Every structure is written in structure tokens, then in C-alpha cells.
Amino acid sequence: MSFVTVENLFQSYGRRPILERVNLTAEEGEFVSIVGASGCGKSTFLRLLLDQERPTRGEITVDGQPLRGEPDRSRGIVFQRYSVFPHLTVRDNIVAAEGLSRPLGRLFGTVKRAARARAEAALERIGLAHVADQYPAALSGGMQQRLAIAQALAAKPRILLLDEPFGALDPGTREQMHAFLQDLRAETRMTVFMVTHDLPEAFKLGDRVIVFDKTRWDPHDPAAYGATITYDFDARNGGFPYQLQEDQDDLERDEDHPVASPGRPADA
């Protein structure tokens, strides 16, 4: 039995279909990258996994249990923006991961002190200890996303969902965040679904890269059909798809006879 099972999933908004016949199984501990053109339903799929909205048809089960209709602690999320609470200091943002599940949404007394100590340790590990007393608005984009990931992980979810988490970061920061995420993942071995626009990122981080696209296309009515999973690449082995390994070898051989050299028009 697979950990996450998506069966015959359909989603439409009003009369506009977004997703059609999506089937997917993922094992526990797998890192699944989700790519596709804008508006192809990647983020919709993530929201369905999060249980933020209900599918029109079909079912998602996690560990054999169907989703219950609203987000909960078993699935953590990091959005591109607005993922941390602006009114809490960096440290309290981590503490909130424990406090919010209490009846009044906060901790008191010794429990609070223990949680603050754990938060301190977590911040030390992700290199944010020196800004523990600052508010998120004072942090750079990369630091905010590091905080958002740490906050999501502090709730110990079984599945981590990432919705273009590094989309707003500059390339250097993005590299650092990749290393950060890979370290965390090596530690926790948790299941991750990540939506991204960045193909190299998808192959670098993921064990699998799944592609959402429309299989049917009406040029007079582009919104007539929904998207589904059209490719499911194995992204291990350094990100080179297993299927393309032979093509890769061919390419390397062809390099002795360049097709077009720089400075010459390609069609000449």
C-alpha cells in the first residue's frame, strides 16, 4: 500500500475544468517535484493534497485514510509568501508551531519555557538564532523562507507541501536554500511535494518529477479541458532521467561535430 494515493481526481471551478483523471501514488519519504506551465493546475493539486479544497471527483488517501475536509497537522505547507506570522518574533513563530494547537492558541508557564528552548535550538540549527527577537519583516526573503520551513517542520508533519517556496529568491539564496532543504530532508526522511517553475531545481531536489499538462487542446477554447499528469520522471542519479541516459551519451559523442557555432546564424 502506497503512502499517498491519488485516484481518478477531477477538479473544476464552476464549469472550468482544471484537473482531469489525475492518478498518482507516492511512497513514504519520497520527494516529488511538480512542474508544468502556468495555470495548469499544479497549485490546485497542492491545495487538494493540503485538503484546503475538495475535489469535484476522486479521492486522495494518506496512509490508507481519506482526507477529512480541512488542513491539519499531518501536512505542513510553505507558500511563496505570507507563510510566517508578521506579528510574532522569529522565535515566537517557531513556538507558535506548538502553541497554536492549544485551546487558546498559546502556551503558558513551564510548557512555554520548554517550547522556547526547543525553538532556540531549532533557530540555532537553521542559522537564525541571531535574529530570534526580530520580526519577520526585518528578515531577508531567504531568511523568511528558512523560518517558514522550520516553522512547518516544528509541527512534525508527515508530509511537507512546498508551493514555489524559492520562487521569490535570488539565484544565490536559492542555492543555499536547496542545500538547507536537502540537509533537513536527509535528517527527517519526510515525504515532500514541491511545486516549482524551475526545472533544474525540480530535478536537483526531487526523486521524481511529475509534469502537469493538458492532453487535449481546443485552440478556440483553451480553457475547455483540464490538465493531468503527462510525464513522471525518475529524477535520482544526479537528476538525469533514466530514460534519457542513452540520449545523453549520444549528445556527448556529437559534440565533436557542432551543429551551429557561435557567431553564425543558426539558419545559415
Added chain:
Amino acid sequence: MRLINRRAGPVSRVALAALPFVLVGLAYASASAARLAENPQDRVLPSPATLLDTAVRLMTDEDRRSGEILFWGDTLSSLTLLFSGVGIAAVIGLCVGLAIGLVPLVRTSLQGFVAVLSMIPPLALLPILFISLGVGDAAKVALIAIGITPFLIRDLAARTMELPQEQLVKAQTLGASTLSIALSVALPQIMPRLLSALRLSLGPAWLFLIAAEAVASDSGLGYRIFLVRRFLAMDVILTYVAWITFLAFAIDWLLAQASRRLYPWAEVRA
């Protein structure tokens, strides 16, 4: 250099800011002098010196009958009513606004109702309040509260709905219940909004207070103004108006300071 790019230096900044006050003061002084030159008994525009005398007399002289200084008694009475009314409105506005902004079922049920309520002119309700609550303090507090609560509810509901959906989803993935989202995510974030909404509603609150005091009262700043109007005591009226303006300005300033002190994170974003 274009006008939109020119800024005042440190000295001219003070001068420019003081200019309108000085101009109004000069205009008043010259108009007053002109009238008094024509008729030294004129009471409509008392001279600045008379105003100062009156202010000192009002703030220090005891009333012959009661032995109290009426000025401070009026101030205390008015501020008590104002703060009671605004306080009640703030509590109701915060609770209902938060509920409408956060809970779709409450929104569906109450949003239209509040929109209709907010269209009732509060002053038109004043007779009803006097009839049902008597002409005492309760009716005046009620008028202030009724006057500004709908605005507070609508403003705070709108601010609550402006909270990014991502934050509410995030809180749920951290295991938060509706109550803990309301108390620990939404409430702290709309508190600075409450303070700025209160600053905006202070003007109407003073309006309702003075209107109610003018109609039926036995103390209060508005009562005194409308009482001495009968004797054409412009010096007293102007002193009271200046005092009310100062009080309103001071309260506004205190609220702004409180917001900055208590919610430093809100400043960065704004």
C-alpha cells in the same frame, strides 16, 4: 526644480507648519480689533487678551453655588461619557468584526444586517434613546456607541478579511482551532487596525457627545457651550472649543503612540 521635488529644510519646515496657525490667529486678532474699535462692548469677537483672561478664570475660579470649578467638572463628565461610549463600541466592534471577517457563516448572516444598520443616522435615534433610557448618561453613552459601532464593525471585518489566506491555512496546518486562530492569529493583527479605526471615529464620537449634551444635560463641555450661548459669551465658547480641540488632538496622539509602542511589527509593513 519641479515643485514636487522640493522639500523644506529644518527651519523652513517649522515655519511652514506654523504658518496656517499664525495666519488664522492674525486674521482673528485683526477682525476682533476692528469690531472692538467700532464698539468696545462687542461680544462676538473678544480680543485675545480677553480670551486668555476668560480661560484662566474658567480653569481656576470656583463656582459660587457648588464650590467646584465647573471647567474641570465639565471635562471629567464629558470624557467619562466619551470613553464609555467609545470603549463599548470598541469591544463590540472588535468581537463582531472579527467574527464576520473570520467565520463565513457569521459573515453570511450579519454582513448585510450591519450594512443596513450603519445607514441609520444615529442622531435620528436620539429621541428614542432619551425616551427609552431617560435623559441621563446612559442615553448619551448609547448614542456614541450606536454612532460609531457600525463603522468599527465594518472596518475591522474588512481588515480581518484582508489577512492573507495563506496565514489562516498555515495556522490550520499547525493544528490551530477556530478559537486559537481568532485569538492568536487574527486578533493581534487587527489590534493596530482597531486603534487607527478608533482614531478615525473620535471625530464622530465627539460630535454625538456634544449633540447629546446640548439637548439634555446638566454638565459637560457641550452642555456648557450651549448654555452660555444664551448670554452670547463668545469668550467662554471659544475657550471650550479650543479645549475640546486640544483634548481630541491629545487622545488621537496618544492612540498613535500606543499603536507604535504596542505593535512595532505593524509599522514596518505600513
